[in-house]
Amino acid sequence: MTTGGVTKAGRREWLGLAVLALPTFLVSFDIFVLLLALPQLSADLGADGNEQLWIMDIYGFTLAGFLLTMGTLGDRIGRRKLLLIGATVFGIASVTAAFATSPGLLIAARAVLGIAGATLAPSTLALISTMFRDDKQRASAIGIWGGMFTLGAIIGPVLGGVMLEAFWWGSVFLLGVPAMVLLLAVGPAVLPEFRDTKAGRADALSVVLSLAGILPLIYGIKELARTGWEPLPLASLVAGLVFGTLFLRRQRRLSDPLVDLKLFSNGAFSVTLGSLLTYSLVGGATMLFASQFFQLVGGLSTLRSGLAMLPGMAAATVAFAITPAIAAKVRPAYLISGGMVGTAICMVVFTQATSVTTLVVGFAVFSFCGAPLVALGTNLVIANAPMEKAGSAGSLAQMCNEFGSALGIAVVGTVGSAVYRHQIHDAIPAGVPAAITEAARDSLAGAGAAVAGAPERLRTAVLSPAQEAFTASLHAVTGIGAVLLAGVAVLIAAKLRHVPPVGQEEPGPAKAPVAQEPSDAPVPETARV
Template sequence: MTGGQAPPRAGRREWVGLAVLALPTFVVAIDLFVLMTALPSVATDLGASSTQQLWIMDIYGFMLAGFLVTMGTLGDRIGRRKLLLTGAVAFAAASLLAAYSTTPEMLIAARALLGVAGATLGPSTLSLIPALFADPRQQATAFGVWGGTFTLGALFGPVIGGAMLTGWWWGSVFLLGVPVMLLAAIVGPKVLPEVRNAEAGKLDPLSIVLSLAALLPIVYGIKEITNGVSVPAIAGLVVGLVFGVVFARRQGRLASPLLDLSLFRHKVIRTCLTGQLAYALVGGGLMLFMMLYFQLSAGLSTLEAGLAMVPGMAAATIGMQVGPKLAARVRPGYVIATGLVGMAAVLLVLTGIGPTGSTATIIVGFAVFSFCGAPLVALGTGMIVGNAPPEKMGMAGSMAQMSNEFGGMLGIAVLGSVGTGVYRATVEDSVPAGLSGASADAVRDSIAGAPTAAGELPEQAGAQLFSSAQSAFVDGFQVLVVTGSVIIAAAAVSVYFGLRHLPPIGRTDEASADSTPESDPELAEAR
């Protein structure tokens, strides 16, 4: 494109291609959540122990997060379409294996394979969007559609799973992805371009091993620490960080690294990655305490608590379409920063909730929070991928997805621990001396133990104990949202100063010249 010539606008084929990219995204999101509804049936039919149930749930996320970096770089080398279609077929095969598993061990293995296959899909879809949409405004809209699709999958996963389980056996929840993935594999070659780095070197096997040795223990440690600080959790984090340092040093010495750390030097990429990490971190902790509030303090059923999240997910989907349209008129840095300020304000409003009677406030607050944060995901993801050199867009896509994955886990672990710590410190003086040791320990541990413990006491004493536990939980919730508001406010400042030079989408000006990959000297050197 020269002489100010406008980039070509996408036609019907490109939008069909986006639909093909959205299909695997939707299924991967569903698979993250759909098993929640089927797990009781799985445990009964397969005789899975409590430990095996945890592995059935968690192994998918472990492998998905662990292989993102490898798959993002692999797509740059062998071709992003080839990796996407191969991953779709592998995902369908692993889904069949999961659906017809006959033992817990077989299901765990199938879920692990699903995670590896799922790791091929996110970076591939993200890096193919710029190849389909050259027009900046259409590209921003496409990234918004991608983000909205993932949100819809997360929203409808438990709902679809619950509906299927009313008429079919537990394995049916895995069959949902088979026709979708096969359809993507059939239609994909006709509408998706092939994009690869023809000059890429060979994959370094040791780097792959080191990345897994770093990421998998860190993911395990983060998940374990949500149940309390323990030796396995700390060991996982320490081992992962040590291997992470070794991995980073090796990448700096390789001509063709698995993860090009120079991408972090690009101001736009770095700003968007840290912003998305902050958003996912606060969102993860908030959603955890919301679900606990709905079920344990407000007394909603599991289904009712799930439905209470629907307005927030719907608002996020809408926000991902509105954000790119606003950013076509106003600088995207202003749009994202304003949204983050709105999120921080919502969190401060939530400090006013009470032990009961605040369900509607939380539902509305979460919807506004999600709407305000959606532009960061829709626009930020596009800027992360779009500001990377073309031959490293798959790598950049994996980085964008990693920031969201780790942010959510950190939010549950770190902010969840903050809220829980406040609860435990506050409720300690409210535990009556006459309560049995096990019940007293359960109350001190979390509000989940309060209803059972209250039932062991006389009516008035039990009601007083449960009321004290509710108040202590809300105290923890309030500290969590205050902490979250500080984190989001800091992210807003970072985004404002890091992205304010970018013009509205589809326009160019001299101030934005340093944001392009071609003009960035560090990225030019990396290329």
């Protein structure tokens, strides 16, 4: 069906979207389900503390590191081809992880899972841009795409908990295998192929420089958040910045770069990416401190702390579903900035929060209000990039999410830690043993560990001021978040106010027809079975 010169998606495209939902769901599912399996697999494999950290982190490292490369690679070799290759590797790596016999093998399998996962999000976003040329349909499709991430986060802990009750820890890795088999079986029949026929070969040095820049940056940021200002994470940050600068300089010189920096000359594109980065930064830091508050102040178990986040995930899923319909009547600038005002208000409320209930309800409102930015922002990023660059644009949107969360935990989290240490420094009563005092001054978790098994009077004397100090640090973190999100609201309202509602065009003077030159734009290569 063709409307206004644009061919609307039909049954085949919507069926294709259902197929694309499978890998989208699994990317977030795989992260959350491992949180529950970690204690069992660590005991079974004999993983020490350092190995446990690598089991958790290596997936995110390789996922972030390869996003740019995979987004551009899909544009060059074919988005469907890359998606199916990634699905195959993801399935094989999942089976390997499930039956791993040592921490080293599991870490290696998780690394490969991250590389395969890096093919999924850019490929699915780029294929959505190919399949849904109508603005309203594309906005709805991306809303569904975004909702699948949060749905994976909701179902992951619940289904993972059920599997761990009935089977061994490796069973959680096998959950994604049937989905990947279904994708491989049905994908070639319902997904179109698209590649940029004008693109040259990927520049190998650019790929190396991108990895040399991104991986040390992610590692350094995470380690700074975990250990503080130690020499190794600082050196890693410096190395990442140096290689990142060399990468950008090379992209400016290449006629066919790995990342086309000209995309950032589009105001809507660059402003939206910056907003996504900031929202992810605030969300990452807030979730870190809120989850710790649930456990260390509220006294919830790890599982119950994860379940406390579910109302927020559910609220985001609902918001993703209804945002496209509202965006057809309301300008994105006003819808997104209104949502950001809502998130900023939530942050202000959090600066006074002292109970688990306030945080659970507030996080649900925060997630609901933030969904328009993620859904419409991702749509704006894709819509403002040429069709042949959709994979690269999609990878940049995902990179903002990865970097934003890591930056929030490291930078804003460091501020929160400093507030905690300042508040606790003179709050421990005299007479408490020096070793316990030092542990309490380091962190609330350290305070809890130091007084485990101690008399009730000593526990109260240490934990009460430590919990108050941690609550103050939560207030500081959310106060920073309120300021940042209010700034995003103003920026979006000012810079994107010219963007019409989804599916509408700005009224303007009638223009005389202009003779069209033959187009050099790449043509989709569609394969039907």
